[in-house]
Amino acid sequence: MEKRGQRIDTKLIHAGEPFPLIEGAVSLPIFQSATFEYRGGHDYHALRYIRLNNTPNHDALHRKLAAVENAEAALVTASGMAAISTVLLTLLGSGDHLLAQNCLYGGTHALLLTEFPRLGIDVDFIDGNTPDVWQQSLRPGTKAIYVETITNPLLDVADLRAVVEFARAHRLVAVIDNTFASPINFRPAEIGFDLSLHSGTKYLNGHSDIVAGAIIGRAALIDQINRKLGHFGGALDPHACFLLQRGMKTLAVRVRHQNDAALKLARFLETHPAIAAVNYPGLAGHPNHHRALELFDGFGGMLSFELRGSVDRAEKFIARLKLPISAPSLGGVESLITRPATTSHSGMTEQERRRAGIADHLIRFSVGLEAAEDLLSDFEQALEN
Numbered sequence: 001m002e003k004r005g006q007r008i009d010t011k012l013i014h015a016g017e018p019f020p021l022i023e024g025a026v027s028l029p030i031f032q033s034a035t036f037e038y039r040g041g042h043d044y045h046a047l048r049y050i051r052l053n054n055t056p057n058h059d060a061l062h063r064k065l066a067a068v069e070n071a072e073a074a075l076v077t078a079s080g081m082a083a084i085s086t087v088l089l090t091l092l093g094s095g096d097h098l099l100a101q102n103c104l105y106g107g108t109h110a111l112l113l114t115e116f117p118r119l120g121i122d123v124d125f126i127d128g129n130t131p132d133v134w135q136q137s138l139r140p141g142t143k144a145i146y147v148e149t150i151t152n153p154l155l156d157v158a159d160l161r162a163v164v165e166f167a168r169a170h171r172l173v174a175v176i177d178n179t180f181a182s183p184i185n186f187r188p189a190e191i192g193f194d195l196s197l198h199s200g201t202k203y204l205n206g207h208s209d210i211v212a213g214a215i216i217g218r219a220a221l222i223d224q225i226n227r228k229l230g231h232f233g234g235a236l237d238p239h240a241c242f243l244l245q246r247g248m249k250t251l252a253v254r255v256r257h258q259n260d261a262a263l264k265l266a267r268f269l270e271t272h273p274a275i276a277a278v279n280y281p282g283l284a285g286h287p288n289h290h291r292a293l294e295l296f297d298g299f300g301g302m303l304s305f306e307l308r309g310s311v312d313r314a315e316k317f318i319a320r321l322k323l324p325i326s327a328p329s330l331g332g333v334e335s336l337i338t339r340p341a342t343t344s345h346s347g348m349t350e351q352e353r354r355r356a357g358i359a360d361h362l363i364r365f366s367v368g369l370e371a372a373e374d375l376l377s378d379f380e381q382a383l384e385n
């Protein structure tokens with residue numbers, strides 16, 4: 001039962017839920033059945049089967065995800081990388097060409113550079129801040145443009161409105177990885193993106209206990225992608241669907257807390273003498289602060305920073321912190337800290353990292369749901385020592 005004009009907090013709870021409730025259950029039960037009774041018809045993709053991503057658990061999530069980003073349709077996938085690879089392999093084939101932002105999540109970067117050449121798909125990297133020169137990279141086979149809302153790990157915010165305009169002008173599909181912002185802070189369909197992707201592993205689920213992905217956008221594209229997903233097999237298990245749906249219900253309260261705490265931490269770090277640089281789009285000194293202010297409802301729970309000194313100093317600082325857990329991934333209730341050169345971006349060569357501006361001693365921090373004051377005290381003691 002979709003109601004227009006509801007706020008995102010309400011949609012997260014009620015959108016897409018079955019009506020009437022199944023046996024009165026307030027929480028949608030898990031349909032742990034691989035296959036379902038045949039109901040007629042000849043379309044393979046209309047059969048109910050977990051790999052075809054169409055159990056009642058999938059259907060409810062698809063409706064909820066589309067509603068929260070004000071988009072036409074949505075799909076869940078087995079991981080964020082399943083979402084990214086299935087979308088790109090639907091849009092691109094041998095002889096085609098992709099324009100991609102030059103600083104991306106390491107796994108996406110590796111997919112583009114290690115798998116695509118073998119498939120005859122070419123990629124050119126563009127600077128998200130220089131739309132005037134993007135045209136120089138266009139080719140007759142260019143099919144899509146791919147960016148991240150807030151880049152991992154440097155927290156850059158590309159000229160997202162220019163990406164959409166450029167895609168329209170050159171008949172490209174505009175694709176964005178919206179993981180870092182989450183639908184609370186940014187809804188790409190509202191400014192005209194064709195497809196928005198998520199690692200559902202992060203904010204959407206928010207509890208660091210599943211791996212999942214989401215694809216949200218235009219219904220005609222989602223239909224094509226769904227058919228490819230059935231062929232490639234990256235469906236989400238119903239139990240993971242249940243956990244993702246449960247996680248999404250608290251997305252708004254979690255992300256707003258994380259927005260506030262991240263801003264406090266970024267402001268604290270910005271003035272600390274031991275810190276050489278802080279990357280957070282909510283800081284007035286961030287090069288894209290005004291763009292972020294115009295586009296987003298909040299600046300997110302991710303920040304990255306460099307201590308004065310070496311990798312050794314960064315490692316010692318991480319070891320001294322008592323609350324954050326040193327681990328890759330992000331967007332969960334526990335604060336996580338990592339050095340991207342050793343985790344999320346270790347798939348890039350040192351040279352590629354340097355070109356992208358990712359220093360070996362760069363630290364990435366994912367703010368959890370601990371009290372901001374406790375995180376600040378912890379940072380303070382670790383920097384003092």
Ligand code: PLP
Binds near residue numbers: 081177201211329344
């Ligand atoms: N996109 C971003 C921005 C990420 O940070 C990640 C993982 O860290 C992914 C996509 C891939 O997601 P998953 O690990 O769920 O496959």
